[in-house]
Amino acid sequence: MIAKRWLKHTAAGLLDSFVSRNNDFIGYWAPGVLYTETRATGMRVELDLLRVVAQPGTPASVAAAQYWSGYLRDALHRHGSGVDDLQTATVSLAFGLPPLPLPSYYMCGGEPFSCSVRLVSRCGDSVEREAVRSCLPHLSHDGRRSTRYRA
Template identity: 30%
Template sequence: MARRRELKGIANAINESFVSRNNDFKGYWSIGQIKSLTLNNGLTSMTFPLMLSKANPTSGLQNYTACHYANMLKSLLKKQKLPNFWVNNAVIEIDFNPNVELAQLYEYTTSGELFQCSCQITSDAGRDYTSIIYGRCWPHAIAQEFKSTRNSS
């Protein structure tokens, strides 16, 4: 029997996929590209809504990312046999200036600047199911990165 608490697992799955090194856009890690995009626009964070009426990837990193993860949400709901109407709202937010006190709990030895990524799913009952992951990255720099050999968008 399906239960709304399974939305927490879906939030975790989406968030893990989002911060994964396999999350590529045009062959380069999406997180680094998103960091460059936020810096170039004078921002410290970026939000991707996952509740799209029709999720069809278009050109551009933001549109592609939102559509890709909106489709992932739909797919995971279907796989878990959860009705779509149980999800009132869903967003991914990546913050490149996270709360340092909380972030100190997640110190890594890898290089890069700290980021916090959260996926929040709000149910039709008004309850929030949130996944938070910390990581490190540098802004996208073609000269310092290897392009993926996988076929990607």
């Protein structure tokens, strides 16, 4: 059984890592690639990290479900728990949100998207974390790959 404070810690770490600039898919920023892939399918992505499935089942979302399921498993293991202690573990992304008012010094462009992580333990404790960030759709002819990517 996982303590609620570790559930909160795991959800916050998962969310922060998912929206960070180091979350990449084949060398490109994963949220931008997910945005591009979902423009034709409703502007939403739902990753079920326990069943390791993604809706819609695009290549980037399936790869994200697999990777982040492993991340969750490792994070829970560090707290002495496992995925068996959870009944729900989802990451949800919504693209195409209305523009946000930004301060004049804000240098990042793009359109807002929200990312939320929801974890529910077997004993009924529920934790949800959400972040709103900005991104542009991935354009395969524009941009550079991450230096961490090895083809």
